[in-house]
Amino acid sequence: MVRIFDQGRILSIRNIVILLILPILLILLPGCGSRKSQSYSQFQISGFAQGTSYQISYYAGDAIISSKSIDQKFTELDSSLSIYKPYSLINQFNNSEKGIEMDEHLYKVVQRSLKIWKESDGVFDISILPIVEAWGFGVKRHSNQPSDEVINKALACSGSDKLHIRGRQLVKDIPCLRIDVNGIAQGYSVDVIADYIESQGVQNYLIEIGGEIRVKGRKQPGNQIMRIGIEQPSNDKDEEAVIQKIIEMKGGAITTSGNYRKYIQNGSKKLSHLMDPKTGRPIENEMISVTVRTANAMSADGYDNVLIGKDFEKAFAFLKKHKGLEAYFIYQDKNGTVRDTASAGFFK
Known part of the structure; x- marks a missing residue:
């Protein structure tokens, strides 16, 4: 969850009992530094995509990034990676018997996912969709706790050891294996938007999609370092946020x-x-x-x-x-x- 304040975004931490933990909030804080840049202004694009909000702040001489171009990127990403779009490429794979040919987006996300799966000894596994659905966290939500039989059936239809990349083909060993890349796709979307913005000549920006953030450069025209703050919120929603820590980010991502x-x-x-x-x-x-x-x-x-x-x-x-x-x-x-x-x- 992201809350937008006048001063930016805050990464929120609460040191209280676990049941009272509040969502993490991301805020861009005022930076430091005084060297001025030439002919730079701040431009902002915001909207709703991938089931959440997004905000893009970039610094340039002109408004060279349009909201239409950003919407087109999200449409392209959803058409490849979203299990919530019936026509998407990932759903074509999930509904297939043996597999499909991947586009660039699905290829990059699955390739990285399999790498992380191996490194993590299976803790991260995109073939977990049957399990997620059994517990009611898929496209069709429910609150019924699954039986052991249902869980065992879901386990039999999952496992990235049954998933293979062969050239541009994504192949599965069993027809019931289905994948969900929601655990990595939003971060990838941030990177895609960042790459697009940089291709337009922008070198100073902050991109946030559903709390996933990537930063490059500095705030202009003051040449200020972009900072992410860590706050300790109270139970009172109207109480002013108290900043606990500050992270200066000259570049990179935080999720x-x-x-x-x-x-x-x-x-x-x-x-x-x-x-x-x-x-x-x-x-x-x-x-x-x-x-x-x-x-x-x-x-x-x-x-x-x-x-x-x-x-x-x-x-x-x-x-x-x-x-x-x-x-x-x-x-x-x-x-x-x-x-x-x-x-x-x-x-x-």
């Missing part, structure tokens, strides 16, 4: 995965929408949210799912093995207290 936004209420227990591909059941660990910072939004989006799917110690061990990947964790300790910590380079 978040949390287990508190979507859930099924099972008695007094909340079952996360984040699924364990190996058990076919909601992930149960001490993680509340993981925010990842790295060079591009597709990687950040994929790896934040990996880290939140692991126990805290294993997540930190994974992080140390991947140079250029930084993360901020919010988790419950053994006593039930909500704590936070970050890798050494996250705030640098």
Whole structure:
């Protein structure tokens, strides 16, 4: 969830009991620096796409990026990657017996997804759609907890070891295998928009889609560094935000995965929408949210799912093995207290 304030976007953290955790909020804060650029103005494009809001801020001499061109990019992406569009390429694959020929978007997303699947020992798995649907988090929503029989059937129809790239062909070993790239596609969409904006000669921008952010350059004409703030909100929605930390971003991406936004209420227990591909059941660990910072939004989006799917110690061990990947964790300790910590380079 993104809340827009006059001063920009805030990445929000709350150190209270897990059931009261609020969604992460992203805010661009006023920067520092005084060197002026020549003939630069700020231009903004905002709208609704991919089931969420988006905002683009860029700095240029003229308004060279149109909202129409951005809408065309989203239409192109949805036609390839959205399971909510019946005509999409990904749905053509899901409905096929053996597979299809991929376009550039599906190829790049599946290729990166399979790489992350291997690195994560199966924690991140795009073939999880049958499991997601069994728990009511697919296109057709429901709140019925699936039986063991339903879960086992879904598990039999999933597994990225049954998914293969052969040239431009995406091939599956079993007809019932279906994929869902929602865990990485929004980050990829941010990168596609960023690449398009750069192709038009823009070198200073901030792109945000549903809380996934990519930044390059500085705010103009003041040549200010773009900054993401971490706030600690209160229960009072009308109370002014208190900034806890500030991240200066000269470039790169930042995304978040949390287990508190979507859930099924099972008695007094909340079952996360984040699924364990190996058990076919909601992930149960001490993680509340993981925010990842790295060079591009597709990687950040994929790896934040990996880290939140692991126990805290294993997540930190994974992080140390991947140079250029930084993360901020919010988790419950053994006593039930909500704590936070970050890798050494996250705030640098």
